[in-house]
Amino acid sequence: MEPFAYIRATTLQEATTAYASHPGSRYLGGGTNLVDLMKHGVETPGTLIDLTRLPLHDVEELSTGALRVGACVSNTDLAVHALVRTRYPVLSQALLAGASGQLRNVATIGGNLLQRTRCPYFQDVSKPCNKREPGAGCAAREGPHRDHAVLGHSAHCIATHPSDMAVALAALDAEIELYDGERGTRRVAAADFHRLPGEHPERDTVIRPGEIVTAVLLPTVVPGAVSAYRKARDRASYAFALASVAAVLHLDDGRVRHVALAFGGLAHRPWRATTAEQHLTGAVPTDEAVREAVDAELAGARPLRDNAFKVGLARNLARDVLSTLVRSASGGSAPTGRRP
Template sequence: MRPFDYIRADAPATATKEAGAGARYIAGGTNLLDLMKLEVMTPERLVDITRLDLRDVERTPEGGLKIGALVTNSDLAAHPDVRRDYPVLSRALLSGATGQLRNKATAGGNLLQRTRCYYFYDPAQPCNKRDPGSGCGAIGGFNRIHAILGASEHCIATHPSDMAVAMRALDAEIEVEGADGAGRRIPIADLHRLPSDTPQDETTLAPGDLITAVILPPPAKNTFQAYRKVRDRASYAFALVSVACVLRMDGDRIGGVALAFGGLAHKPWRDPEVEATLTGESPSDDLFDKAADTLLREAQGQGGNDFKIPLARRTLKAVLREATQTEAAA
């Protein structure tokens, strides 16, 4: 491991002052430390933020939820307000990693975890995300877990977070404090970038930006919420395809629906046209096929991941059948 400076911050303002180009924040460290050991990431400075007062989950004045960036995945999944009002989030969190990792991983860090692409993790292999301009080894290589939506000729990696997919379906906002001390909110839809020709730029955060909280809107009433994750084994594996669903029935028609997908793209994927296709319609297999056609209209496999296209179709249809049947029976 290469040498680096280590600083403990006692306030957000101290943390952002010490951070910047060449620096990284560390809290749980469940992803960062692995990448440092492999010399995939070689920060010149680590700013430890574990002493910051960002561990609370509290109601907002609007009736939503404010989740401190240092709340652990285990505590967030078990929080009574989350389990009652945002069960899709609790289920997504519990589907990820091991209990030991969930006890350390934090809400802020989970959003910023990096792809599990094999080529990104191996410094001997070409990877535009790790070494811009070196090429994408996954294109034409072993790409079973890679993207079928939103990819580019420079990168076909996927975002690994389960929590972020649920947050995308819930229209979360990310509270950020900048290096200048100014705070702002970023819709989660705008936090992560697609690869384009700069896959090394994964988020819209500026150097020194510190995530301080995640804000959830007031919970939707009378909705079916589910998180379905398809993976190679029953536990401790990243999603090949996942779907976060929040659906409300209006009589015998779909009154409203939010659908976010994991395992398909460089960021949690949400397509307004899919939701518009479903809203106001009576549930049927033909309708669900139409929604899947809309979702996958530009899907492109890379050989090893071609199976994800029919798998995404089946997974979406299964979630919609469960959601509409459950709500119709309620």
């Protein structure tokens, strides 16, 4: 373990001032990812700025019916919150699918969003990795890469983003609230918060240096909308997704008024399936319509040597989740026949 300084911030301004005053510093939430990376030598911050004493521990219902979730709320507390379980089941299910109960009790919402990839080449400092050291190369491309990306990857990085929660937030059209001591507060759509690797895989998100994730904003739920999260993994607990699906669906007179679909485990960020959404919006959601929409989305997949199975896995997950939601939104009976 490399030596580091420790600062416990009590206000947002104190935290951002400490960050600006200590080059190479990092913000600390629950520490379930950052501390592990420090043990591996992947992260070597000179200073840790502890944010857990900041007043960001509440889940607040706004006058609009939306929810504002403080960034220091634990994964467990959010997953079991009564309003989340009833209004946003896709989010509760995603949180409960991630990690172990012990880790969920410590991990924070803000830290979950900012966790790094679990790519083994990134975590092994003896291997070249463009995400860890820009320009070093990507050992994963030639080594075993069964768990890696099939969508949106680049020559520089084929890692996937590990968060289950972030996939649900992308499908919910949530927003991430960020605070900067100089610029104040801004909001970013959850679906746009994480980046594809491109030529700069070291940049996981659009967050600016020194910014703090202060909250997640969950939009007002449309009456009659249904949602669900499904995850495929190598074992039943404490494993990252090979592929996952978060979906939100609202039917009006038998047609799709609104649909949101996001994939996890397939790309460097949660993958919002806009092509599939466009195919389904306004359509009668027959089995054929769902199949065509999902197939259109995954037509752009570029599987690698070891992970072509992910495309079929994601296809089957998405079809099953959407078909199940259609039945739920239709009162238990799915539309039949061909799409008009």
